[in-house]
Amino acid sequence: MNLLPLSPVADRLKEPGLCPSLRLVGSAADLAAVARSKTPANVAAFVVLLGADNVQTLEGSGPLRQVLQVTVAVVLRVTLSGAEGAAGLKQLETPAGEVRAALFGWMHPDGQLKFTISAEALEDFDPATGVTLYRLDFTTRVRLQEPTS
Numbered sequence: 001m002n003l004l005p006l007s008p009v010a011d012r013l014k015e016p017g018l019c020p021s022l023r024l025v026g027s028a029a030d031l032a033a034v035a036r037s038k039t040p041a042n043v044a045a046f047v048v049l050l051g052a053d054n055v056q057t058l059e060g061s062g063p064l065r066q067v068l069q070v071t072v073a074v075v076l077r078v079t080l081s082g083a084e085g086a087a088g089l090k091q092l093e094t095p096a097g098e099v100r101a102a103l104f105g106w107m108h109p110d111g112q113l114k115f116t117i118s119a120e121a122l123e124d125f126d127p128a129t130g131v132t133l134y135r136l137d138f139t140t141r142v143r144l145q146e147p148t149s
Contacts, residue, residue, distance in 0.1 A: 004070045004142050008109050009047045012102055013074070019045070019098040031075055043095045044077045050137060063146040070111075071118055071139045074099050080130040092134060096120075103138050111140035 006027065012018070013025045023042035024030075031046035052068040059065070076095050080088050103115045115138040123133040 003052060004110055006047045009072055013045055018102040021095045021098055034077055046075045048073045063148050065145045068142050069139055070142050071137050074136045076134045078132050080132050099136055108140050112143055113141045115140050
């Protein structure tokens, strides 16, 4: 039983024309590998499941059912080295805006509600390389049901 498959989110970000500044769309495993890298980054996005919170649990004469609020993060890796002022801001604002536009209001195939933005935050900045990790969080609801025998 999957909580919320992440591949549809990655596929959405890869759709032609939605996020043209992204050179790579990967997963949590890819993020772990590149986060340690000191090489300059191309603009990349990594889809990560952050967690789930219980919204409603139902049990009656049938199987157990539960509604969860699930949060998915898209972590952007951008190099800001050499860019100052408006140019530096644009290097982060452009991919962040593309990701917002692609996912805000989008309906995940396994979700019950359209994605909403639940948070954004600077995760890491390396002043030596200018590599910046910026996280955008999106939330939907998922309904799970206990398998019947």
